[in-house]
Structure formats: C-alpha cells, structure tokens
Amino acid sequence: MRRYLPWDHPWKEFAAWSKTFGPLIYLYAFGRDILIVNEASATIDLLETKSALYARRPTWSMVALTGRKDNIAFMDYNERQAEGPSAPSRCS
Numbered sequence: 374m375r376r377y378l379p380w381d382h383p384w385k386e387f388a389a390w391s392k393t394f395g396p397l398i399y400l401y402a403f404g405r406d407i408l409i410v411n412e413a414s415a416t417i418d419l420l421e422t423k424s425a426l427y428a429r430r431p432t433w434s435m436v437a438l439t440g441r442k443d444n445i446a447f448m449d450y451n452e453r454q455a456e457g458p459s460a461p462s463r464c465s
C-alpha cells in the first residue's frame with residue numbers, strides 16, 4: 374500500500390497512521406530514513422532508557438589506520454565519557 378507524505382497538518386495524518394500501524398512508523402522519504410514516534414512512552418524509552426544503544430558514531434577506517442581511534446571525537450559513547458571531564462581538565 375503506497376502512502377504519500379501529507380503537506381498540510383502532517384501531525385494529524387501521523388496520528389491516524391499510528392492507529393493503524395502502531396506508535397513507531399518508519400519511512401524512507403527524500404533519500405532519508407524517518408522515524409515517527411506517536412507515543413510519549415515510546416519516546417522516553419528510545420531517548421532515555423535505550424539511548425546508549427543508539428549513541429554510536431560511524432566507523433572510519435582511516436581513523437584506525439592513522440592511530441586516532443582513541444581520540445574522543447571518534448570514540449563511541451562509553452563510561453569514560455559518562456563520567457564527564459576529570460578534575461584537572463575542568464575550567465574554573
């Protein structure tokens with residue numbers, strides 16, 4: 374079944390779709406992946422409870438080849454980042 378993205382008041386159409394398809398609706402439109410979340414509890418679950426699962430950065434082979442994989446800009450989210458900056462590096 375082919376559906377079209379609504380241009381006028383899209384939230385109304387998304388609410389109607391959620392009654393048919395559920396609270397999470399995945400679309401591929403305009404060359405992008407789109408996830409429509411129509412339920413507050415699903416949003417909290419995705420963004421707060423399971424955020425560590427989705428907080429991944431892309432892997433770049435050149436980063437590993439140049440020895441920069443331990444650079445914080447290229448690291449995945451981990452315990453070291455969760456703790457925050459160490460005491461000597463904090464600005465006063």
